[in-house]
Amino acid sequence: MSALTNAIDILRCFSTSRPDLSFADVQVLTGKPKSSTSRLLRSLRDCGLLEQDPHSRRYRPGLLTFELGRLHRAHDDLIATAERELRDVCARTGHTGYIAVLDGYQQVVLRIVPGSNPLRVVNPPGQRTPAIITSNGRAMLARLSDQEIRARVPLDYPKVPANSPQNFAELMARLNEIRRTGISDAADEAIEGVGSQGFALASGESGELIGIAVSYSVQATTEIERANVRRELGAMAAKLRRMTGDPLGQTIEQLTGLAS
Amino acid sequence: MSALTNAIDILRCFSTSRPDLSFADVQVLTGKPKSSTSRLLRSLRDCGLLEQDPHSRRYRPGLLTFELGRLHRAHDDLIATAERELRDVCARTGHTGYIAVLDGYQQVVLRIVPGSNPLRVVNPPGQRTPAIITSNGRAMLARLSDQEIRARVPLDYPKVPANSPQNFAELMARLNEIRRTGISDAADEAIEGVGSQGFALASGESGELIGIAVSYSVQATTEIERANVRRELGAMAAKLRRMTGDPLGQTIEQLTGLAS
DNA sequence: CCGTTTGTTCCATTTTTCGGAACGTAGTCC
DNA sequence: GGACTACGTTCCGAAAAATGGAACAAACGG
Structure with a gap:
């Protein structure tokens, strides 16, 4: 299973009913080990596909998705x-x-x-x-x-x-x-x-x-x-x-x- | 350079001034070999981050970016x-x-x-x-x-x-x-x-x-x-x-x- | 029919990723 | 304060995936 696939699996956890997710949410929803989840979330955040709220530490779709979504x-x-x-x-x-x-x-x-x-x-x-x-x-x-x-x-x-x-x-x-x-x-x-x-x-x-x-x-x-x-x-x-x-x-x- | 990074590099080629791109456009903009570009574009398309126009064969941001963008x-x-x-x-x-x-x-x-x-x-x-x-x-x-x-x-x-x-x-x-x-x-x-x-x-x-x-x-x-x-x-x-x-x-x- | 452009597939090598386990770091309860 | 727990991160060897040059294929144009 490629890194990209795993990344997408995480992105697909977000929905109108779940617009933001905690680390634990993602781990449960994807069923992946903690280490993999940790690494991937960091990558996704660093590249702009996800954002992390500085205080709640929860993740949500990032600026890049906003920009790309506008282009769709x-x-x-x-x-x-x-x-x-x-x-x-x-x-x-x-x-x-x-x-x-x-x-x-x-x-x-x-x-x-x-x-x-x-x-x-x-x-x-x-x-x-x-x-x-x-x-x-x-x-x-x-x-x-x-x-x-x-x-x-x-x-x-x-x-x-x-x-x-x-x-x-x-x-x-x-x-x-x-x-x-x-x-x-x-x-x-x-x-x-x-x-x-x-x-x-x-x-x-x-x-x-x-x-x-x-x-x-x-x-x-x-x-x-x-x-x-x-x-x-x-x-x-x-x-x-x-x-x-x-x-x-x-x-x-x-x-x-x-x-x- | 991770697969995710390369994928993001491709996504970042799209902008309001370039809302869709051909294979060649992407190859030039990223400077990657044809084989890598080909594989990556296919992956991105298959996972919904990109769409491909069936006739012009050009790529554009996909349904997934639309969904995630809405959540942002x-x-x-x-x-x-x-x-x-x-x-x-x-x-x-x-x-x-x-x-x-x-x-x-x-x-x-x-x-x-x-x-x-x-x-x-x-x-x-x-x-x-x-x-x-x-x-x-x-x-x-x-x-x-x-x-x-x-x-x-x-x-x-x-x-x-x-x-x-x-x-x-x-x-x-x-x-x-x-x-x-x-x-x-x-x-x-x-x-x-x-x-x-x-x-x-x-x-x-x-x-x-x-x-x-x-x-x-x-x-x-x-x-x-x-x-x-x-x-x-x-x-x-x-x-x-x-x-x-x-x-x-x-x-x-x-x-x-x-x-x- | 041949050259060009455009894109895909192959495959050996290199590079990442994977995930269990050990390791922090807070917060909490007694 | 000390043990306990929830929450995450870092480590590292094994395993899997990405890489990119080259061969291959398909569409186009003249």
Whole structure:
């Protein structure tokens, strides 16, 4: 196991729920010996990937990650284009919009478009969530080949909320449904009382894949309003697919010519 | 030279002016053999620190840097406190506010508060600039011991704009001036026609040091207006120093008990 | 079809890393 | 004060990984 791998393992211990860690935290989370942890933490700190609070002695992501993170304008064309359209939809509907990407079987929130409705933003940018329990997460999975999906979802199917697909067969059933309709939805899954609808957008040019979703309170919306959201999303999807050359019906593997 | 060091050297090649790099770019910038560059780039890509555009094959900071960068809310208390106050000042004066930190002899922009005046934001967050040519950069330097300043500024004094201190002696003269008045200013240095005033804020508790500045068009402001900015900044500095327990007059080294 | 550019793979040598154990350093309890 | 514990760092021989020159491969251009 390379030094870089170990370093990354440490960096991956940090998350929105654990924005800073003590030496002991890191040691427990990585399961590495004290000596290795000590050396690596020092290296990471010295190179700017981590910072150490002078008083609490806890570690947190460093200045370098801030700088690099700013540069990750990330797939800029695709995302910026999608964000513009999403803003329009959110302005019209008042709901909150999300743009996310897939990483393994998790999704990571990239952009948020706050809505005017009083539903607080629950997933800040950078937030990781299992893709199988969100509307746009499943929409993205649906664009992968069955083989690729199988490879990404852990063999030991994770414990998920009651409304989410409870096993691999249920998941595939939902993904096939999404493949038919082009739109994905969720209700009371990741967060109680919150529903969302979303779709996946692939760039025909770069083969990038993003998920776009609109999120709302289930209680505070009527079936009619949700149908309206579906219509808005459908129109947005159609427009974006035209703009980005998304060859709907092709898996990402077919687009890029290789498995990721 | 450790693998991690080499990896960091590659990451540090990316900047706002070079947000993505080709294999050849990296090879030239790092001066490493092709084989090493190839292996390292692959590792960095595989672990998520870099991404590779499927078509242009160019590299850019990856999803992991985005996630970690989000977590670097960084020195949150100090910066958030300062940012709140800065917002007030910027709202009143209409000018653009900056918060930055020192890294070596460069400063890195952390936060921007756009003003209402039509001066476009020129330094996005993450931007690096030599601290010796900005008002808040010099303000931060002025809070270091002379020995520490000497250690940070390159022996081969860099080429700087005409209005900036042209050599180490001139720099020290200006820093001593800042130490006397508590406020730093700049005009027509980093950017032609742009002036700024700033000060440094140290947290008495954590020993962190940030620079706070307000920036404006030299042509579009009168001497009276600039005096007003100075007054606003002075008041803000006094208030923040009280709030954060900044022991003005002490160097950062005295605060943290060690050289950084 | 050949030269160029660009990038990857191979492999013997050199250099790091690894991790158990010994060694500090505080803080705490009695 | 002294023993105890939590927390980290340093040491060092064994083991693993990085290194970089060279051969190899692929894409491009003329």
